[in-house]
Amino acid sequence: MSAINSPCIIPIDDPDDPRIAAYRDVKERDLVGREGRFIAEGAVVLRTLLTASRHETLSLLIAEKRIAGLAPILEALPAAVPVYSARQEVLDAIAGFPLHRGILGLGQAAPMPEPDPLLAGLGARATVLVLCGIGNHDNVGGIFRNAAAFGVDAVLLDSGCCDPLYRKAIRVSVGAALRVPFVRIPAGTDPVALLERHGFAVLSLSPAGAVPLAALRRPGRAALLLGSEGPGLPASVLARTRTVRIPMAPDFDSLNVATTSGIVLHHLAFMAEPESGVG
Amino acid sequence: MSAINSPCIIPIDDPDDPRIAAYRDVKERDLVGREGRFIAEGAVVLRTLLTASRHETLSLLIAEKRIAGLAPILEALPAAVPVYSARQEVLDAIAGFPLHRGILGLGQAAPMPEPDPLLAGLGARATVLVLCGIGNHDNVGGIFRNAAAFGVDAVLLDSGCCDPLYRKAIRVSVGAALRVPFVRIPAGTDPVALLERHGFAVLSLSPAGAVPLAALRRPGRAALLLGSEGPGLPASVLARTRTVRIPMAPDFDSLNVATTSGIVLHHLAFMAEPESGVG
Structure with a gap:
């Protein structure tokens, strides 16, 4: 044998x-x-x-x-x-x-890092994804795949997200869930305050976002918040962050959240010119 | 009741x-x-x-x-x-x-249109997707969802693609497979010649493509060719078309084909400035 x-x-x-x-x-x-x-x-x-x-x-x-x-x-x-x-x-x-x-x-699984030291240790140009309430294994796996392809530094997950180390999420991610560092945001922690404390500009994706993606310029440290396809991100989060939209056909404004992550990450990596004066 | x-x-x-x-x-x-x-x-x-x-x-x-x-x-x-x-x-x-x-x-299903009259009837600014050998229902459904969201005018499928009207493909497309017109390319028909005959610039997505997507300018009539995730598009097609790549991390150059379609369609819709002199 x-x-x-x-x-x-x-x-x-x-x-x-x-x-x-x-x-x-x-x-x-x-x-x-x-x-x-x-x-x-x-x-x-x-x-x-x-x-x-x-x-x-x-x-x-x-x-x-x-x-x-x-x-x-x-x-x-x-x-x-x-x-x-x-x-x-x-x-x-x-x-x-x-x-x-x-x-x-x-x-x-290796012990999960704490959010503060993980974020503090990233570079002046860094991209993190923050997933809120994404419980679908295909979507979490697809998001990790895009995160690896576009060099995302870390993924933060709130308590409403499924585990990226579920078998199906790992498979759909083509292994990226094992590769990209991720942390859980502890219950009760305000993700926006956490990110701003570390100098991240917080970008919330929403169909009603103020800035069309094509007009978005890249902050040095960029945190991209994604909610689930139905409810999206909480209004309390949208009100405190820079909201970004992907314009779509008026009679079909429906994108998969993993596809959305790919479109925005490609934009942040290659299309969005850096803002001046962002540290 | x-x-x-x-x-x-x-x-x-x-x-x-x-x-x-x-x-x-x-x-x-x-x-x-x-x-x-x-x-x-x-x-x-x-x-x-x-x-x-x-x-x-x-x-x-x-x-x-x-x-x-x-x-x-x-x-x-x-x-x-x-x-x-x-x-x-x-x-x-x-x-x-x-x-x-x-x-x-x-x-x-309504009778399928013929490729020639369908393409001839599109406007001077038009986008079509051409799918080659994509047999996965999730991927075909996801591609149609993106096609509807970004206003694609028609989808052409070669004989190696699964039927967009499979139950699962329709479901994953959130109904877009019923909305976006599609045609089968008859066996033996050269898709590149078909598209060029109708004034379409043919863009082939490939990891080894010559032009990075961020540098791509939009032709008036754009045809986007996508192959399956494993083998990709045939070399004979790549050799005769403008090849485009999405740059990725060197140690993880793997994107889902539906996600790829979303990234490119967003670029063609909003980022790529028109080329001068393209009819």
Whole structure:
């Protein structure tokens, strides 16, 4: 089964084997307390976990037939990380659904940084995203993907957002959720005050925003606030921040929030000339 | 059950009732020949079908408990359109999955226009999207949503694209797939020649494109070509068109194709100054 020079490859024949309990019924498990553990799916995401994230890899579970093709990943693994291997049908029985990708990893999230030191440590030109009430895994994953593509320095999430380390959010992000630093804004903390304390100009995206995106100039430290597609950002936040809109067709003013993040991040990265006098 | 002044509301108690056969197991049905019929889900999409599309509504199927709330839609229906009503559990049994939205419509697609007269009829400033090999329903739906939001005049699809009138594509598009005109490029037709014949400047999106998007100026008639996320556009197409790239982080050059369409369409609509001398 394994002619390659890799860490211990442990065959699993029984879906109920206790050694792979963390992989069992991952769809269900996603929704309960995971104590900082997460599941990474697919070779691209696994490579990100192993090479470009702060998080620890606890183990891998791989379809027997994929072991040879994944040799470059396996050879780079620390020797202490167990690699479990199973036939496709055993793998499907463990995961609880047909696992076409044939490769799962179990990670342990690194401790989350505190918002203040994280923001203080960013450069004079920095971009952070602040997500408010975004509970859809596809949207959070899509936003992280855009954040990585356009070099966002950090993502802040309020308590209404889902966990970026949900399996589906990681998958949709193509691993970016493991790569881009993120923090939770503690309940009761005013995000606008937090950001302004660190010299960030706070930009709130809203269909009724005052400034059309095309006219927006880039602050040195820019914080981009995004709300969920239905309710959007609270009026109390809009009233205290610079509001920005993406003009749309009058009879169809509906953009997906992840797409919105991509449009604004591209603008901030390449289109918006810097404001003078912003530190 | 129905105190409102609406067209005939027909109670359905048996999931096997032949009158609602078209709604049965819609997830499976999506994948077989549908002869121009399609399923529209949810109130927003239904309203689009009834008020802002060229397509015909054949019937509706609605959860009994939602009839009163949907009165504005139902009252606007032509009297000849039957409205079937069922208890939630019967509805779920018909659809083959829990139908939380509680409202389905059956549509009949209008005949598709021919590419040549469609393109000839557009204005001197026009934007069309050309999709090549995009087979993912989420992506096609997301692209149509952006197309509607940014006023795209038409979408052209090659034979490798999935049908924008698949149930899921319509849903993800928030009804835009019913609103934005689209045509199939006949097999064997050269899309670049077709577009150039009608005076369109053809812009191909590619990670290795020659022009960064931020430097792109808007042609009067702009055709934007998008390929699938893996293989992208064929080299033979790239060689004959103006290639455009969205610069990304060197270690994460990965954008979703629907997000890409949103970024480029926003640029073409609001950022790119017109070229002089383009007719």
